[in-house]
Amino acid sequence: MDRTERDRLRELVADLRSAGSGARELADLRAAMIAAAQRDERSLAERRVDVPRSGQRTWAVVPLTDDVRADSFAVRAALPPLDGQDRALLAELTEALPGALDAVSPLLGIRRFFTGPAKKQLAEQAAARLDRLHTRVAEGGSDRLDRLRAATEQAGRARADVAELLTPGFRLDVLLADADGAPEILPGARFRGLPAALDTIARALRDEASYRTAAQEAGERVRDHDVRTALENMPVDALRTATRDRLRLGALGQAGIGTVLEVLEHAADLAALPGVGETTARRMVAAARTLRQTEREETPVRVDLAARPPETTELLARLAEWDACRSTRGAAADLERAQELTALGEAMTTGFTDLLVVPTRAVPVAEFADGVRTVLRRADLLDASRRRAEPREKRAPRPADPWADFLARPADYFAMLAELGFLTEDEQASQGDLPEEIVQAVRDQALSGEHLTASLRGYQSFAARFALVQRKVVIGDEMGLGKTVEAIAVLAHLRSRGENRFLVVCPASVLTNWVREVEGKSRLRAHRVHGPERDRAAKQWERDGGVAVTTYETLRWWEGALAGHDLACVVVDEAHYVKNPEAARTIRTVALVSRAARAVLLTGTPLENRVSEFRNLVSYLRPDLLVEAEDHAPKAFRRQIAPVYLRRNQEDVLTELPELIEVEEWLPLSEEDERRYWRGVGNGNFQEMRQAALLAGVKSVKLQRLKEIVAEAEENERKVIVFSNYRAVLDLVANALPGEVFGPLTGAVPPARRQQVVDGFSSAEHGAVLVAQIVAGGVGLNIQAASVVVICEPQLKPTTEAQAIARAHRMGQVRTVQVHRLLSEEGVDRRITELLARKAKLFDEFARVSDMADSAPDAIDLSEAELVRQVLDEERKRMAARQQG
Known part of the structure; x- marks a missing residue:
């Protein structure tokens, strides 16, 4: 290499040293910007607090304070991307160049006189590489580096507010690695308290x-x-x-x-x-x-x-x-x-400005915010309660007679015992047979108690949350489990979310009870839209909102005005009243259910007579769940309706419920009973046949046995309910019994008067008797004061008797409940009992075994008309044989 070549090489080396230094500075600057963002992201990740729901980590929450900046993330996002040529040029100038510069040194300076041929050859090869690199830098590489440097320096001036943390380009990979939903930044002012x-x-x-x-x-x-x-x-x-x-x-x-x-x-x-x-x-x-x-x-x-x-x-x-x-x-x-x-x-220190909330379990951030609001409201209520209590004696009052208070409100005491863990509930049973994904969603659902004054049992809370999650449901809990308070809990929760227009549609017989329950178990205002005050109550509800309680019949008068209001939730009690889709009251009720945001249908007898009738109830809520075929298998049917139907039984969730003792008392017919009975058979009068064994008065064996049961109940400090389907039987019983008798309670008694009769019976002395028509007293009323139930004749539907018994054998009952069925040894009572036994067996094959459709023994394919026809045919044959004999 001559002198000219060496001088050129020295110039080339100097140029490349300068270019390499600039490239190193650029690379270091980019690395520092990226490292700053990573460091800030790790700092945020270290601040994360895991917030669970139902025992599972559900959100990661980062309190953002004044010292949190989003600038480093904005800078990282603004960095100009490197293409393939950029990366290759920077790699050569920062990684390959230093080695090549060292390799050419034997060709420069005095060392060239002492370098052997092999090293000179390597040095010449390095010089050639440097020459090529210099050419690349000179022919556009330098401009490329200048542009990168300018863009990087420009990126370094990027700034971002903390509210922009979730900008997609900020790439918070560490912080959001386990996100299972859209993260949000919530303003801190909402959570400062x-x-x-x-x-x-x-x-x-x-x-x-x-x-x-x-x-x-x-x-x-x-x-x-x-x-x-x-x-x-x-x-x-x-x-x-x-x-x-x-x-x-x-x-x-x-x-x-x-x-x-x-x-x-x-x-x-x-x-x-x-x-x-x-x-x-x-x-x-x-x-x-x-x-x-x-x-x-x-x-x-x-x-x-x-x-x-x-x-x-x-x-x-x-x-x-x-x-x-x-x-x-x-x-x-x-x-x-x-x-x-x-x-x-x-x-959360006083300096936090915002909350970054990352869902980690597919539960939206809105649920987290709802939970915080629930806690803030509960604290406000507790503060108000404490201020009201301050002037009073600090020591809680001890009741004068704990047993009297317990008997007055046993359900409250049992709820406290359950809260303390002394009454265990089967969690699986409380969930019915819901699919696991729905069960998990129900567990995750918050239930605000801000406007609820009653304590809920675990299974009741589950039902309320199920209704909130699924929006429109049938709750088919067995009678006596508290479906009313479950529905009220739904309304109270919605009220805490700002809703305030609710409607309860129920039979007239339970309207008074609904008004009492709403006002006694919640802070919601009930409006009785029925009877002489319905105009005033309807206008007040239309103006102020609250819970309008009305009847199926009153809807016909009110449906026009209701059309102008958005309903947050409609509760339909005794929903089997609307099982016939062609009935006018069904059409009115279903129209309300269809346009309401939520609906809760309550019924303890969801499968009464035919599966098709229950399919109708489901179709009002979710027609998509039902298939065309009517004859599908029972398990398939239960799976279909599971998303809208929840059913629990007393024995599964009320471990404290006293024993239910059912006795069939088969009694002979007296001569007078027989004469009446065969007269009814001869006339083809089925109703006369059913009443014959009691209408003989003092000569009636059934009446004599009834008197004995009542006398024994008085001796044992119990009260009695006597049920019959017939007004004539009730009148005779009421006049024949010697002690304090209340009723007859029939469909003709106004709803408000019915509740007064029940209240009087509840406060009466031992031995008191309530006489009630089974279709009136057996629906909706709570008659826990009685622990002896007498049914004067077998009913044509098993559910009718089950409803009647459940008026006494229900949550809050503290005594063993005795059920006496008075049955004649011969005639219509035996025939009805035999037919219903076959009817119940068929139902069992379809919908029992503790599945979702587990119910009272409802029939599924035998109509009342068919039952009456079969009994009359058999008894006429017996009568003919008797006459021939």
Whole structure:
């Protein structure tokens, strides 16, 4: 290489050193900008607080404070992208160039005189590479770098407000890696009160904690007493069931130890018994302790109304004290939301400006915001409650007679026992047979208790949330489980969300009860749109909103005015009243259901007579769920309707419900009964046949037995309901019974008067009798004061009797309920019973076995007309044979 070539090489090296330095600065600048964004993103990720729902991580929430900037993300997003040529040029100038510059040094300076041929050859090759690179830089590479540098410097001046964090180009990959839905930034002003609200709720719970603890401890003492009693009556032979060892128990009997309790009491002395020894004694005691633990786990806390032990009296007193002082009654769902938000509240400093909320479980951010609002409102209510309570005595009042208070409102006491964990509910049973995806959505659904004053059982809360999630549903809970309060809970929740126009459509017989329940179990205002005051009530509701309670018949008068109002929710009680799609009241009711945002159809008898009738109910809500065929398999039908139908049974969710004892009393016909009966057969008068065994008055065997049942009930301090389908029978019974009789309660009695009759019966002395037409008194009314039910003649529908029994055997009943069915040994009673037995068996094959469609034994394919025809045909044949004989 001559001098000229070396000089040129030196110039080329100098140019490339300068270009390489600029490229390095550019690369370092870009890397620093990207690193700053990554560092800021990690800082945000470290601030995340996981907020659960139903025990599962559902949202990641980042409180954004004044020191949070979005500039670094804006800079990263504004960086000019590198194409293939950009990357290759930068890589050569920053990565390959330094090595090439070192490699050419043997050709420059004094070192060239001492460099061997091999190194010179490598140096010449490096010089050639540098020459080519220099040419690329000179022929456009330099301009490309200048443009990149200018664009990068321009990107460095990018600025963004924190509200722009979720700009798509900002690429918050670390923060949003587990997002399962659209994240949102919510203004902090809406949530600034959360830490204080959580403190308020925590303080309220602390204030109540001593009363709750006292009630809890009293309940444990009742359980201890019951367990001790059970062990006291458990023979030592039971020890063998708790161990695989072959225990020799003869020594225990010889020592006078005959029960498991005595084994525990003499545990220290067993080893000294002849033939026992340390090992056997240890096994005996271990088995006894296992039995005690099993008994404790399986023994619910029961309220023994007959014995009234002092431990239970103390428990009721403690529950009353706790109930009187607690301001969180009915707030279980709100308190659950508060618990879920506790960690977030601790992380929210006074300087936060916004909240970044990232759904991590496909639950929208709106649900998170609803939960926070629920907690804020609950704290406001607690504050107001505390201010009202301050002037009063701090100590909660102890009831003068805990048992009287318990009998006046047993459902409230059982709800408290359930809240304390003393009454366990089968969670699976409370969910009916809903698909898992719906169950999960129901679990995630918040239920605000702001406008609800009643305490909900777990299964009731589930039903209300199911209705909220699915929007239009049939709740077919068995009678006595509290469908009314479930529906009220739905309305109360919607009221807390700003809705205030609700409609309840029900039979006239239960309208008064609905008004009472709305006003007694919620803060909602009820308007009785029925009777002489309907005009005033309707106008008031149309002006102010609230819960309009009306009847199927009154809708005909009111439907025109209703058309001008948006309905947040329509509740249809005893929905089987609209099973016939061609009936005028059905058409009116379904029109309201169709245009309402939500609808809750309540019925305890959803499959009455024909499956097609129940299909009609479902079609009003979700016609898409039903297929054309009428004869599909039962399981397929249950799967089809699952999204809109929830059904639970008493035995599954009311573990405290007392026993239901049903007795069929087969009685002979007296001579007078027989004459009346065969006259009815001869006339082909089915109704006369059914009444014949009672209308003989004092000569009636059924009436004599009824008097005996009433007398026995009075001696046992019970009250009686007598049901019959016939007004003539009711009048005769009311006049024939010697004690205090209320009624007859018939369809002709105005609804308000019906409730007055029930109230009078409830407050009457033992031995009182309520006489009621089964289709009037058996629907909608709560008659828990009675624990003896008499049904004078078999009904043509099993559901009619089930409804009547459920008026007494329902949530809040504390006594064993006795049901006496008065049945004649011969004639129509036996024929009806036999036909209905076959009818019920057919139903069982279709819709029972604890599935979604589990119901009272409703028939599915045998009409009343067909039943009457069959009975008349058989009895006429018997009459002809009798005459021939």
